[in-house]
Amino acid sequence: MQNEWLYIGLFLVVGIIVPVVPLAFAALISPKKPNPIKQATYECGIETVGDSWVQFKAQYYVFALVFLVFDVETVFLFPWALSLKQLPLFVVLEGILFIGILVAGLVYTWRKGMLEWV
Amino acid sequence: MTLAGFLNDPINFVAQWLTGLLTGWGFSNGLITVILYFIGILVLVVFAMLLDIGLVWVERKVVARFQDRLGPNRIGPFGLIQPIADIIKLVIKEDITPAGADKVVFNIAPVLAAMSVISLWAILPLSSKIFGVDLNVAVLYLVAAGALGTLSIIMGGWASNNKYALLGAFRMVANMVSYEIPMVVTLLIPVILADTMSVQGITQAQSGMWFAILSPLAFVIFFISAIAELGRSPFDLVEAESELTAGFNVEYSGMKFGWFYASELLHAFTFGGFMAVLFFGGYGGFFGLEKLSAFHWLTNPFIQAAVFIAKAMFGYWAIMWVKYSMPRIRIDHMLAFNWKFLVPLSLVVLVNTAILNKLLAGLPAWGYTLGMFLSNVIIGVVTIEILRAYGRKQRKSEQTLAQAMRN
Amino acid sequence: MTADKIIFLLIGVLILVSALMVVTTRKLIHAALWLVAALFGVAVLYAILQAGFLAVVQVVVYIGAIAILFIFAVMLTRRDMRDQGPQTRSNWWIAALLGLLILAGLVFLIINQPDVERTAAVIPAGVDTLRNLGTALVSPDAYVLPFEVASVLLLAALVGAVYIAGFGKKS
């Protein structure tokens, strides 16, 4: 168990080193001649209007919200799925009740019209 | 003797040889473990990177054939050296960082994108003997690596100081997180069927019957949501050229752009591999054929690895097939399709699998398979009927509306 | 000093430095990204503690969902402030003092507990903690009630948040 995670940790370290090496190499040998026009924000040649960090549709937040709730649901469902084989049938029903309660939330969001992109 | 040992269990063979060598040099046990792991990882990652270079060629050649072109054919035979030339070009290109960009975050994003894909190879079971690590939470690890990829996109989009980049990142993240739900729910189905989360266990559970046959709907949902997770067409809103120029990586140039591109390709291939593992028996899944003495060679790790790569390539090709034949979907349609169709359907399939897996457990293998398959067919037919009835209702109401307007 | 102690100290420093950056950095988006670093460090701690499931879930839920939600919220509430000017209250030093006092108190309590220097026993080979967790969550004589209540809590959170964030859209 311990060694598995040591392996994963080393893998992540190698996973960082491997992309960094060509980047560092490129930074060493590539030409560097910056000028203001080159560094301007690219908008297909048209002059930039206004600030880039503009505010966004609140709709994005609603989808992230529904996602968050269902994401946490899956955290409970994975242990449930692993216990199915040894435990009797009503355990399956517990899981279905769990899913059903959350589907009620999805139905509510749907009926409120929050899943429409306006 | 030694050659047979190597062919039957290459990693253990090399590891034992190296352990003997290093012990002879007087290293401690812990250090030897770390060195062995490090060498193994380096070999695996270098293999993945070489494959990635090959994938650039495959992708360009296949898209050319889909679009009735020849594709790269100048450098080397069949243009095989083309990706190498591309890499050299990317490395020696000037790397432009836009003024006003958030430099640190801007530089971290491509590294994180590459890391999130490379880290998937830690659990990819190339064969029963050649694999990184057999994690007991491997299925969730797959989702976790995807989470890091999502983060890299939002970092890149935000740090670029560009409206298009930020908008592309937002769309991409909304897309990825939405489709993560049906993907995770369908990931639960192999877990229920195999009663384990380890990819080796899931592969071995399919030696008799592929999960794609036990639950074809789950595979279809997983396939669709995997394409969306990858941000490939028809879900490629992130790089909707006509609206966003290039999406979240519009300000990236040189090797940083190269990493985004390379990790997208490798990601697609890796997902082809996981499709093979989760639904098509991975390196095995010969329906019991390998138990016959005439086909015993199928259990050789190198043959298994070849089978796995072939299956993964096929999955990758299927993803490309969809990519180059479908037009882009509008974002409202895409999100509605996910939340109003895929998520409910995937939950129904999950509940169905959980109940039937329990009820049919006593049946013989053919009865179990037939019951599982038929239940999926029934769900599919009912879904299509509901959609048709809904479509008919919609058409009727539109017709009456048009009628009323005309009067 | 053994290897796992060194790894623990490195990760501990990473967590604490990231946490300090979360509460002190001026740009909110950087604070959210530092939070990701701190949460990742905590995931590594879970892995060291042999709670692999929690380590992965920490990444999936916290980095994949909660951090994304924070970043979305930061982007949605930008136009004013621009993250300029002081981001802390004028009486931040009281908060710092309070934090240090509580920390001192907690550390005093911890090191005076009996048996607090104990080390972990090796988990026996036959114990599958992951499967045990699943069984514990759903068996009626264990934690099935919290399991179901959690789904009700999530339902309430979803309905409440969607209602609050209703943004005036009526269907």
Add this chain to the structure above:
Amino acid sequence: MSIPLSWYLILAAALFCIGLYGVLSRKNAIAILLGVELMLNAVNVNLVAFWRYLDPAQMAGQVFAVIVFAVAAAEVAVGLALVISVYRRRKTVVADEVDLMKW
């Protein structure tokens, strides 16, 4: 596993206090919620450490850690929805300026 239990407890305590400082000192409501996340994580570290060091066969620590995940998610969902809602009505995310209920 030669790390003493006290190391985990002290780390968690420090994390908790940093989070507390963030909650008390930050002006921006979102930053306050970031501090709350740190505090919840400190609690989780404690729960998992006790699970590992006392009796790994008893799953109470891990179960509660999972429940804390759900609580944290619920807290973030509602908290950020409140912040965004307030921002849309009053154009501010400074917690002190949201004071209609004071009188």
